[in-house]
Amino acid sequence: MAPSLIQKTERVVQSLVTMKTIDKAFSGVPALRSAELEIVPGEVHALIGQNGAGKSTLIKILTGVYRKDSGDIRLRGEPAMISSPGEAQKSGIATIYQELNLVPLRTVTENVIMGYEPKMLGGLINWRAAHRHTREILSRFGIDIDVKAPLGSYSTAIQQLVAIARAVSLDASLVIMDEPTSSLDDREVDILFGVVRELKNSGVSVLYVSHFLDELFRICDRVTTMRDGQTVGTRKLTDTTKLELIADMLGRNIEEIEAAGMTDFGGAERQLGETLLEAKGVATGPRLHEFDLTVRRGEIVGLGGLLGSGRTEAARALFGVDALTKGEIRLKGTTWKPGNPSDAIQDGIGLLTEDRKAEGIVPDMSVRENMTLALLPKLTRNGQIQTGRERELVESFIRALGIKTANMDQPIRELSGGNQQKVLLARWLATEPDLLILDEPTRGVDVGAKLEIQAIIRSYVERGFGVVLISSEFEELVEGADRIVVLQDGYSVTTLQNPGVTEDMLVRAIAHHHEAGHA
Amino acid sequence: MSDNTMTSDKHGAPMNQQSVVRLLRNNGGIVALLIILAFNALFTPNFLQVQTLFVNISQVATIAIVAIGMTVVIATAGIDLSVGAVMALAGALAPLIFQSEFGTAYPVLGLIIAFAVPLLVAALCGLFNGVLISYLNVQPIITTLILFISGRGIAQVLTNGNLQTFSNPSFSYIGTGKILGLPFQGWLALLLACIVYWIVTRTIFGRYLLAVGGNERAAKLSGAPVRTVKIGAYVICAFLSGIAGLIVVAINSASDAARNGNLMELDAIAAAVVGGALLQGGRAPIFGAILGAVIIQLVKYTLLANGVEDEVALIAKAMIIVLAVYVQQARKE
Structure with missing residues (x-):
């Protein structure tokens, strides 16, 4: 799997992935400035940072979705040119996305072996071998399910595990997990963590992206923090605290945060109305x-x-x-x-929905159009939108909520998750x-x-x-x-x-x- | 090409080396148009003549008008295959009305009704499509297939399958008249484009239209009347098709229900796609559709004028669509 490991024995631990001085800009706006990341074999490495800190961009460069503007990427010490997701997969990098990229209507087996079907004489798929193979892989992670059932009939957690199983079966040496627990319940999280540990024991590295800091302490070895497109630093989780991580992410010091409390609802007495x-x-x-x-x-x-x-x-x-x-x-x-x-x-009544992507944003529309979507009837006279009023209102909400956007006509899909959420919150606040x-x-x-x-x-x-x-x-x-x-x-x-x-x-x-x- | 027609008033992108590439990619339609024009100027005999301009404008107008409607429908992530049939239906009705006893007895009133009734019927066709799609959740391609087949059939039944010829200069004005020396229907196409552009960019209907196409669930949860918006889109498309049908009849001073608007759905979809419409919805580049229509028309003309057969021209049209889709894919990165 890693021939270079044998050739270069001068270093004790050969790093699996080294990304150095990575720069990336989108239409002139820098998303990454000299970002760095190093992952060694068999470690669970956490990547944290605020929305817009550059985590996703860095990962997408590593997985070949984006191309870096400049910088150096090495895989097992060798310079790597990853220009497409397919190449990343061939180099042993597998990504488990938040939105699973599997086919819910097909069976578990089909999803696992897709593209790598075991063939019989005549080029037909050997289904018995395929099912057996799939069961074997899944049993490694302690999952015993009917592999002939459609994937979509199982819970999100199982689907996620199937995605991981597929990645492992393709000999991945690095599995990237993007917010893997965001839709899992506690029991499912435990199962997932078992799988992560299993991966680690078999020498596979995991790059773990999560907003839930508590989780990191349960399964991660090291954590790299990013802020404003730069790498703040890498810490060992055994000698760090949650507060230190938050301080790293926010770029504030610990005392400040302790004083403010962990949530910002305040605790003042209130009198209630009707x-x-x-x-x-x-x-x-x-x-x-x-x-x-x-x-x-x-x-x-x-x-x-x-x-x-x-x-x-x-x-x-x-x-x-x-x-x-x-x-x-x-x-x-x-x-x-x-x-x-x-x-x-x-x-x-207003409802800010749970699923920002599926039920919240209209991705191709601008920040302005997204923000006023629920308010349109009130912004309209004789069917015509009063654009002057609309712009004033949007401007005031962008300022009041501190929404980071180039201008109000920027497509909302280009904003970070936190800023998208603020726009949606503004959509409802605007309707009062x-x-x-x-x-x-x-x-x-x-x-x-x-x-x-x-x-x-x-x-x-x-x-x-x-x-x-x-x-x-x-x-x-x-x-x-x-x-x-x-x-x-x-x-x-x-x-x-x-x-x-x-x-x-x-x-x-x-x-x-x-x-x-x-x- | 499409980005210019949308709401991107302030695109302060800094200039760098890539911007030329981006410019080319985002304005592929204009570039293609210029290449075709340059080619024709050099190689096609008599291309740079007023007569050629007239011919092309009068022919492109109908494609453009239908393509505007198609763009509105595609913006909802739908499609309308019935445009050609609606053209035939509207076109068959008009001469029936102004050549009827009533029409000859009261020529002015007859003429007004000869415009009003076919357009009303066309709009009803759109209502039929829209209601089936939004209330019964039938897929647009299947729904509009119903009128695609039966609409032309009804038109042929109404005319007994005969070619209706007529001589009615007032009616024919919409196909042969000139304003400032240019064909009337060219001006009409431009006017309609401006109106629909205004609807899309400035009205609540337009905003909802793009929201429904961009993310239907989000639009519904934000209070958008999804069904009404979809129905509106199909009514607009059918209404514009009705206008195009009347123009074709006026040009020919004859109504042929079997040929009026034949294969128009393909031209209109092609023009919309070349113009930058995304089949998954959420975008309505109205002037892009006009540009797309012009490109399709000019390619047809170029091949014809240089002695290439009609059948081959169809293949060329397909190539343009492939190219347009390719450019769209590239732009998405």
Whole structure:
């Protein structure tokens, strides 16, 4: 696999990948300035940094998606010219993307062996060998599933593991994982980490990109931090702390951050206004059975629960996306039957969706057009958009939210994830909804933007509006919400009242009901 | 080519070595047009004559008008195969009306109705397409196949399959008239392009149109009336096709339901794609469509004028589409 290892024995540990002084600019704007990365064989190497720090760009250069402007890339000590994703794969670099690039309708086996099918006489595919081969690979990672079933019939976690299995079966020496845990639940994360350790033991290196810093300490050996297109440094995780990493990413010192707290909701006392929304016994489909919720003006109500507990479905029900099969919603004192999102918007509800890419941004449209999309009816006179007003408004939101964009006409797809999220948040703030539902508003967003977004949410409720906050991060709920409604298998099971809620209490609330089931 | 027609008012990209390459890639349509013009100026006899200009303008206008509509439909990630059939249908109706007893008795009123009714019927065809696509979720290519087949059939039934010839100078003005010395339909195509461009860039409908094509789910969750927008796009496309159908009839002073608009869907799609429309939606380069139509027309003319057979010209047209798609792919990186 690595003949150069034998030839050059003068160094004890031959690095697998060395990237040095990598420069890359997009239409004149530098994305990477002299960035560096070194990965040794058999290590799990974390790559962290705020959105827009240059992580993705660096990885895309390594995997041949982008071309570097200048700099030096070596694989096993040899200068490497990686000019396409295919070449990267041939050189033993496999990438597991956030959005899996597999074919859900085909079987597990087909997905694993695609392009490398074992052939019989006559060029036909030897399916028995293929299935056996696939089962063997998967069993290495402790996965025992029906390989003849369509991939799409399995959970995201299994699909991800299949993607990794495919990579390993192609003799990858480096597996790049981009936010692999963002859609996994705790148990699935454990399975994934088992696989990562298995990879490490067999000498495969893993480049692990994640916003969840706690995870890094569980499985990574070293961590490289990036900021503003530059490599800040590489640390051993055994002799570093979470605070140090955050300080590296933000370019601040540790004392400053300790003083500010880890989330930015603040803790001031608030007085609550009248009841804004009351949902009783709401059910929609197979995932939401009985959901109660009350939101008052000036209040942030958190929705806690595991993935699949019905949090997102509850949000969709309140926003009129899914029709109610049971239950009643009262909005501002009168019975309210949500028909579709545009009705909900008119009646003063906003929903920031969980899936930024699929349900949030319109990638080819500009920052301006994305931001005003939900506000258009109010910006229009006789069908014509008042562009002057539109530009003023967008300008003020870009300034108020600190959105980093070349100008408001830049396509939103060119912005970093955190800035895209801020644009979408602005889309809803601009409509000034009485009730703003935020589904994972800080997911996949770097620490800096996260604090800013949390501060924006806080100042919004202080103006007398209500917010429903859905989050997988216990810390965010505990510090951010005035009350937390805990969901379990489509039922709202309990409510925790702040101040006084701790992460432990929330975890116990979720776990307890999980064991007890539903009466 | 398309970027210029969109909303990129301020592109402050700094000039460097790559910018020439980018310029070439983003303005491939203009470059192609210049090459074709240069070739013709050098090799095609009598190309640089006013008569040639007239012929080309009057022929390109119908393609351009339909291509504008097609671009609007493609912006929703749809496609409309029924444009040629709608042309035939509108074209068959007009002479039936102004040659009827009523039309001859009240010539002015008859003429007005001869314009209004065919265009209304065309718009109804678009409504039919749009409703099927947005409410019944039938795929656009299948939905519009219905009228692609039956629309021309209806037109032929209405005319008993006969060629309808007529002499009606007032009606024929839209195909033979001149303003400032140039064919009327050329001006009309330009005017329609300006109107649709205004709709796409300045109105709420246009903004929703691009949002629905760019990310339908996001648009719906932001309150966009997705169904209405889609229906609107097909109505616009069919309405413009109706206009094109009337022009063809006016040029020929005859309505031939079997030939009017035949293969127009292919020309219109080709012009839209050459003009920079993306089949996955989200973009509506209206003036790009005009440019695409001009290129297609000029290639046809060039080959014809240099004695290349019509069948071969079809192959050349296919090559242009391949080239346009290739350039689009390259631009996406």
